[in-house]
Amino acid sequence: MTHYVPAGLPTSIRHFIGGEFVDSVGGETFDVLDPVSNQTYATAAAGQQADIDLAVAAAKEAFDHGPWPRLLPRARARVLHRIADAVEAQDARLAELETFDTGLPITQALGQAQRAAENFRFFADLIVAQADDTYKVPGKQINYVNRKPVGVAGLITPWNTPFMLESWKLAPALASGCTVVLKPAEFTPLSASLWAEIFAAAGVPDGVFNLVNGIGEEAGDALVKHPDVPLISFTGETTTGQTIYRNCAANLKGMSMELGGKSPAVVFADADLDAAIDSTLFGVFSLNGERCTASSRILVERSIYDDFCARYAARAASIVVGDPHDPATEVGALVHPEHYAKVMSYVEIGKSEGRLLAGGGRPSGLPEGNYVSPTVFADVAPTARIFQEEIFGPVVAITPFETDADALALANGVKYGLAAYIWTTDLTRAHNFAQSVDAGMVWLNSHNVRDLRTPFGGVKASGLGHEGGYRSIDFYTDSQAVHITLAPVYTPRFGAH
Numbered sequence: 191m192t193h194y195v196p197a198g199l200p201t202s203i204r205h206f207i208g209g210e211f212v213d214s215v216g217g218e219t220f221d222v223l224d225p226v227s228n229q230t231y232a233t234a235a236a237g238q239q240a241d242i243d244l245a246v247a248a249a250k251e252a253f254d255h256g257p258w259p260r261l262l263p264r265a266r267a268r269v270l271h272r273i274a275d276a277v278e279a280q281d282a283r284l285a286e287l288e289t290f291d292t293g294l295p296i297t298q299a300l301g302q303a304q305r306a307a308e309n310f311r312f313f314a315d316l317i318v319a320q321a322d323d324t325y326k327v328p329g330k331q332i333n334y335v336n337r338k339p340v341g342v343a344g345l346i347t348p349w350n351t352p353f354m355l356e357s358w359k360l361a362p363a364l365a366s367g368c369t370v371v372l373k374p375a376e377f378t379p380l381s382a383s384l385w386a387e388i389f390a391a392a393g394v395p396d397g398v399f400n401l402v403n404g405i406g407e408e409a410g411d412a413l414v415k416h417p418d419v420p421l422i423s424f425t426g427e428t429t430t431g432q433t434i435y436r437n438c439a440a441n442l443k444g445m446s447m448e449l450g451g452k453s454p455a456v457v458f459a460d461a462d463l464d465a466a467i468d469s470t471l472f473g474v475f476s477l478n479g480e481r482c483t484a485s486s487r488i489l490v491e492r493s494i495y496d497d498f499c500a501r502y503a504a505r506a507a508s509i510v511v512g513d514p515h516d517p518a519t520e521v522g523a524l525v526h527p528e529h530y531a532k533v534m535s536y537v538e539i540g541k542s543e544g545r546l547l548a549g550g551g552r553p554s555g556l557p558e559g560n561y562v563s564p565t566v567f568a569d570v571a572p573t574a575r576i577f578q579e580e581i582f583g584p585v586v587a588i589t590p591f592e593t594d595a596d597a598l599a600l601a602n603g604v605k606y607g608l609a610a611y612i613w614t615t616d617l618t619r620a621h622n623f624a625q626s627v628d629a630g631m632v633w634l635n636s637h638n639v640r641d642l643r644t645p646f647g648g649v650k651a652s653g654l655g656h657e658g659g660y661r662s663i664d665f666y667t668d669s670q671a672v673h674i675t676l677a678p679v680y681t682p683r684f685g686a687h
């Protein structure tokens with residue numbers, strides 16, 4: 191297989207601080223691999239405390255003295271729309287870079303680029319339409335909410351859809367009037383630099399957007415602990431979230447945590463089976479299975495179980511695995527050899543925990559690169575590790591159930607609670623199940639198709655706090671209550687005896 195390398199790749203990836211591309215103060219770097227050749231294609235600046243200090247200082251200066259937090263919403267919205275226009279205009283370039291760096295199939299990377307643009311457009315519209323509460327106490331008081339951007343927002347993002355997930359934090363943070371320091375994932379730093387050019391061209395003032403590349407335990411940790419960063423928005427693994435949670439405590443920072451998942455798709459016998467099969471295949475194998483909301487556990491009612499498993503496995507075995515740049519590819523290469531090794535170890539564990547119906551290792555004809563065949567295990571017990579633990583790759587566990595109560599117990603019997611997908615044509619069952627399942631987001635008869643106004647987030651070990659729509663604006667702003675007195679206030683006269 192020829193290895194497609196986009197033209198004009200950088201050989202060094204730098205920080206962006208106070209409007210300038212810069213190296214680390216101490217010159218530290220780390221290697222960046224592409225997931226098809228697993229060769230180093232660039233070195234990236236490895237941010238340390240000193241680099242975070244400079245980035246936070248630039249962001250604080252822009253927040254305390256610059257125009258951005260003081261602009262009228264319409265003026266900020268105009269800039270955000272220009273950002274969206276620029277992202278749309280270069281979606282093909284963005285997608286090819288993202289595909290090269292992450293191994294995501296090109297058609298899916300293109301969709302993610304377009305979604306990134308939509309995030310900016312959405313939050314531009316939202317801040318212009320934003321209304322805040324006013325409360326009247328007739329003849330006595332008026333109270334109103336004075337919404338204020340919180341300050342320098344620390345944004346820490348994962349590698350699975352880097353550019354889109356960065357937009358999910360950058361758009362509401364900037365819309366709210368915050369200034370930011372972004373620490374992107376170290377496996378996939380390539381596309382984040384594009385923000386710097388896009389923002390500058392759209393009219394974002396210097397210092398409003400700062401980017402520090404680096405390792406989580408170094409650059410990320412320094413950002414989390416920095417006293418001038420009052421809030422951290424984090425997306426990543428649950429264990430990392432727990433560490434960050436502890437490290438935010440010293441400064442009582444605001445936190446938003448979007449963490450891992452092990453989401454169930456529950457297929458009842460009365461479901462539209464063709465649609466359920468299409469949807470649950472896409473739900474776990476899209477984005478290479480490196481998807482927080484993946485339907486990685488499929489619970490199937492016993493009477494249709496054998497039929498479902500046979501049809502599902504046949505389709506999984508036909509999924510096109512290959513060069514991420516080929517538009518025909520449905521599953522590309524996993525992001526990094528370390529992650530590949532982790533996913534492959536679960537494939538081996540699964541062989542003793544379930545009945546292997548499809549996949550089970552490296553696809554033939556692809557001797558190099560982080561390729562894993564779409565892998566299906568049936569008859570997986572709820573105690574199995576492949577039922578309980580997030581694999582974050584193209585691996586699915588299928589388990590039968592007898593009754594609605596069994597299905598609910600299985601669905602809720604893991605530590606995570608991000609998404610759930612319910613397949614039934616019985617309206618009453620659908621709503622009762624949706625309301626009982628431990629999940630921040632539920633889809634009835636669909637995979638993950640999301641309206642940007644709806645809350646996004648998980649329960650249990652899948653997260654803390656919900657973003658999405660005005661909730662994101664709530665996170666990046668303080669709602670100050672201002673009380674106006676309209677009549678004499680009864681005041682006990684202490685010391686006036």
Ligand code: NAD
Nearest residue numbers: 347348349374375406410411426427430448449450451482
């Ligand atoms: P990760 O937790 O390893 O890393 C995420 C980010 O945190 C990276 O930028 C990393 O450098 C940084 N980091 C690591 N240690 C840190 C520390 N001690 N202090 C500060 N920052 C630190 O996650 P990942 O492997 O990049 O991403 C995959 C995970 O993300 C999966 O668990 C997936 O479910 C989750 N995810 C969740 C959502 C969601 O919305 N719920 C979306 C996408 C991905």
